Amino acid sequence: MAERKIVVPGETIITGEDYLPGNGTKREDEDIVANKFGLVDISDRLVKVIPLSGRYIPRRGNTIIGQVVDYNMKGWMIDFGNTNKGFLQVSEVPWYINKNELLDHFDFGDVLVAKVDSVTARGIDLTIKVKGCGKVEQGILININPNKVPRVIGKEGSMVTTVKEMTNCNITVGQNGVIWLKGDEIDDELKAKKIIEFISENSYVDGLTEKVKEFAESLGKSKSKKTKKTEDESVEDKE
Amino acid sequence: MVEKSSYTKREDGRKMDETRPLRAKVGIVPSADGSAMFETGTTRAIAAVRGPRILHPQHMQDPRRGLLRVTYGMMPFSVWERIRPGPSRRSQEISKVIEWALSSIVDLSEFRNSVVDVFIQIPQADAGTRVAGINAAVMALAHAGIPMKEMISAVAVGKIDKTLVVDVDKEEEDYKEGEGSTDIPMCILSRSKEIALLQLDGKISPDDLKKVIEMGKKACEKIHEVQVKALKEIKE
Numbered sequence: 001m002a003e004r005k006i007v008v009p010g011e012t013i014i015t016g017e018d019y020l021p022g023n024g025t026k027r028e029d030e031d032i033v034a035n036k037f038g039l040v041d042i043s044d045r046l047v048k049v050i051p052l053s054g055r056y057i058p059r060r061g062n063t064i065i066g067q068v069v070d071y072n073m074k075g076w077m078i079d080f081g082n083t084n085k086g087f088l089q090v091s092e093v094p095w096y097i098n099k100n101e102l103l104d105h106f107d108f109g110d111v112l113v114a115k116v117d118s119v120t121a122r123g124i125d126l127t128i129k130v131k132g133c134g135k136v137e138q139g140i141l142i143n144i145n146p147n148k149v150p151r152v153i154g155k156e157g158s159m160v161t162t163v164k165e166m167t168n169c170n171i172t173v174g175q176n177g178v179i180w181l182k183g184d185e186i187d188d189e190l191k192a193k194k195i196i197e198f199i200s201e202n203s204y205v206d207g208l209t210e211k212v213k214e215f216a217e218s219l220g221k222s223k224s225k226k227t228k229k230t231e232d233e234s235v236e237d238k239e
Numbered sequence: 240m241v242e243k244s245s246y247t248k249r250e251d252g253r254k255m256d257e258t259r260p261l262r263a264k265v266g267i268v269p270s271a272d273g274s275a276m277f278e279t280g281t282t283r284a285i286a287a288v289r290g291p292r293i294l295h296p297q298h299m300q301d302p303r304r305g306l307l308r309v310t311y312g313m314m315p316f317s318v319w320e321r322i323r324p325g326p327s328r329r330s331q332e333i334s335k336v337i338e339w340a341l342s343s344i345v346d347l348s349e350f351r352n353s354v355v356d357v358f359i360q361i362p363q364a365d366a367g368t369r370v371a372g373i374n375a376a377v378m379a380l381a382h383a384g385i386p387m388k389e390m391i392s393a394v395a396v397g398k399i400d401k402t403l404v405v406d407v408d409k410e411e412e413d414y415k416e417g418e419g420s421t422d423i424p425m426c427i428l429s430r431s432k433e434i435a436l437l438q439l440d441g442k443i444s445p446d447d448l449k450k451v452i453e454m455g456k457k458a459c460e461k462i463h464e465v466q467v468k469a470l471k472e473i474k475e
Contacts, residue, residue, distance in 0.1 A: 006471045009344070009381055010389025010430040024386070033430070035346065035388060037381040037470060052473070054272055054384020055291065057349070083291050083353040121302070121351060 006052070007034040013047055024049030056146035056176045058082055058124055062116045065136065065174035068106050073099060076106050078114060080176045081146075084123055088114060092127040111136040113172055113180065132172065139170075139182030140189045144200040146177035151203040152196055159199065162209060166216045167192040191219050244401035245417045250410055251280075256454050258394065258406040261462060263374070263469035265382050273383025275469070277375035279406060281365040286375035287358045288383040291347070294354035305347030309338040309357045311372055317364040333369045334359075340373055340393070340426045340436040346386045355385060366409040367395040370424050373436070378466050382473070389430040390466060392459035396451045397422045398443050403451045405458045418442065423451060427459040 007013055012031040021027045024036035025047050034040075038051040058064065058080075066080030075089040088106075090097050097105055106112065113133045114126040128134055144152065153160050153173055164171055169183035169192040179196060183189045198215050205211055253259070259280030268274035271287035278284075294300045311334040315321050337359065347355060357379065359372040370393035377391045397407040400417035407422055414420040421441025428435055434452075443451070 008390055008467050008470050009387035010428075011467075033389075035386050036384060038384070051384040053266075053382050057384075083293050083350065 005040050006038070007040055007049060008037050009035050013040055013049075014042070018045060019047050020045050022046045022048030024051065050150070051147060053147055056082060058086070058116045058119055058176070060116055060118055062175040063113065063132075063173070064116060064126070064176045065111060065113050065141070065172065065178035065180055066176070068108055068110045068112065070108075071102050071106075076102070078112060078126055080174070080178070082124070082176065086114065086116070086124040086126040088112070088126045088128065092117065092125075092129055094129045106135065111141065111180075113174065136180050139180055140193055142179050142181065142193055142196060144177050144179060144196065146175065148200040148203045149173060149175055149177060151208070152179070152199050154209070159209060159212070162212065163192055163195050163199075163216075166213070167195065171196075191216070194219060242401065244399075246399040246402045246411075246414065249404070251408075253406075255402060256405045256457065258458050258461060259408065261465045263378065263465050265378055265469050265473050271379070271383075273379045273381070273385070275375045275378035275382060277371050277378065277466075279367060279371055280408060281363055282367050282371050282408075283361065283363040284368065284371035284375040285360045285362060286372065286379040288355060288376075288379045288385070289358070290355040290383075291350040291353040291385075292356075294352060300352040302351050303348070305350030305352075306354045307338055307342050307345055307347060307357065308354055309334045309341065309359065309376070311337055311359045311361075311369070313361040313364055313368065317361050333372070336436065336438070337369060337373055337376065340391065341376060341380070343433075343435045344377070344387045344389055344391055344428065345380060346388060349386070355380075355383075364409075366407055366412045366422075367424070369393075370395050370426070373426055374462060374466060378470060381470055389428050390463060391426055391428055391435055392462040392466065393424065393426040393436065394455050394458045394462060395422060395424045396455040396458070398441070398447060398451065403447060403454060405454050423448075423455075425452065425455045425459075427456055429459075429463045432456065 011034050013034055015031050019032055021032050025032050026035050032047050034049050036049045038049040041048050041050050064080045066078040068076050069079045070077035078086040114128050115130045117125040117127040160171055167188045169181050169188050172180040181189045181192045195216055262278040264276045267276050268287040271289055273288040276285050291305055311330050315324050357376050361368045373393040395407045396405050398421040399411050399414050412420055421443045424438045426436035
């Protein structure tokens with residue numbers, strides 16, 4: 001974390017030909033200018049702006065959690081809180097599907113973990129041919145502000161790993177702000193829920209990981225004494 | 240031939256090129272995607288942004304870009320005599336004017352078939368409501384994460400008798416002596432310093448107009464600072 005300052009649209013972030021404009025920025029002659037409101041992130045030569053507020057905008061490679069709202073001959077429509085619904089093609093499901101029995105696989109209201117395959121002018125294409133994707137069964141779903149997802153995940157997944165270790169839960173974080181918690185005991189799931197709500201409420205505090213650990217200890221020890229799961233399936237991706 | 244202006248001193252002791260006390264706050268409507276309040280003196284504007292979301296009716300959808308839709312309204316109690324709530328001839332015109340000013344900065348090309356709604360309400364009015372509305376709306380749009388080329392700041396300049404002033408209030412707007420009052424709402428882009436809105440109600444000579452626009456540009460810089468400060472203060 002080299003530089004973390006907030007910029008407004010039209011503000012010059014940095015001057016020089018050495019830098020490349022990324023998301024939320026634009027080159028104007030020598031300067032790199034923000035065209036979104038948010039935090040500046042400079043990694044190597046790439047300058048980008050991470051939004052602080054507003055709606056979730058899907059990008060390629062994002063993991064999302066959404067609900068089946070419609071289907072047709074070619075696949076399912078998935079609503080994940082964006083203006084446009086995502087489309088999951090039959091061919092993007094890793095097993096054979098008879099096209100007459102689409103609803104036998106995913107019915108209306110089923111919740112899926114999926115990855116954004118492409119965002120084009122036609123729409124948003126999803127895939128579940130990736131590890132960790134598929135139907136959500138059992139566990140708890142919680143909603144948080146999509147802009148706080150990076151804080152919940154932490155740097156290279158550090159925060160979510162901490163929460164997993166403390167609660168023995170499997171946690172899948174969707175970039176659209178939906179989080180799926182699955183543990184062996186319901187108490188573990190509720191504890192993980194409380195911790196994640198704590199993170200999203202205190203996302204701007206310094207030294208958050210330490211505070212989260214303190215908060216988790218105040219909630220008491222985890223009941224299931226089982227050793228940590230080795231098959232960590234949850235998908236984390238960096239912003 | 241230099242005639243003295245009858246308007247030599249402002250009622251509230253301001254300098255001729257001084258704005259009323261400015262105040263701004265971001266994030267005042269929690270359910271909206273972005274919101275802001277802007278206040279100059281006793282004129283106050285609240286703006287809330289909702290969207291991007293799917294546009295209905297469907298025939299208005301544009302598959303190439305999103306649509307910006309502005310709704311301006313004054314609250315019934317915002318002025319001395321109650322005004323009827325709901326759209327009026329005046330409020331519809333102002334909505335369109337604000338929409339045009341804002342569409343010069345927002346870039347909705349990635350929000351196909353959708354709409355970004357901007358709602359502006361005036362809880363307290365003391366002249367200059369459309370410029371206060373623009374100032375609040377642009378902060379709310381930034382807060383909603385809408386891509387924008389740059390920010391925008393607006394101020395109402397004017398000529399009271401023969402005196403050029405910045406940030407006209409209601410009393411000055413109703414000034415009758417001499418040449419009366421001229422009201423010029425104007426809007427300046429923060430980076431390129433281009434003019435996005437310029438309206439004129441009254442009479443003014445070209446020389447005076449140039450002078451008063453320069454005064455307005457300086458005031459807009461101050462307003463821009465207030466807007467930026469309010470945006471940078473939020474912690475989320």
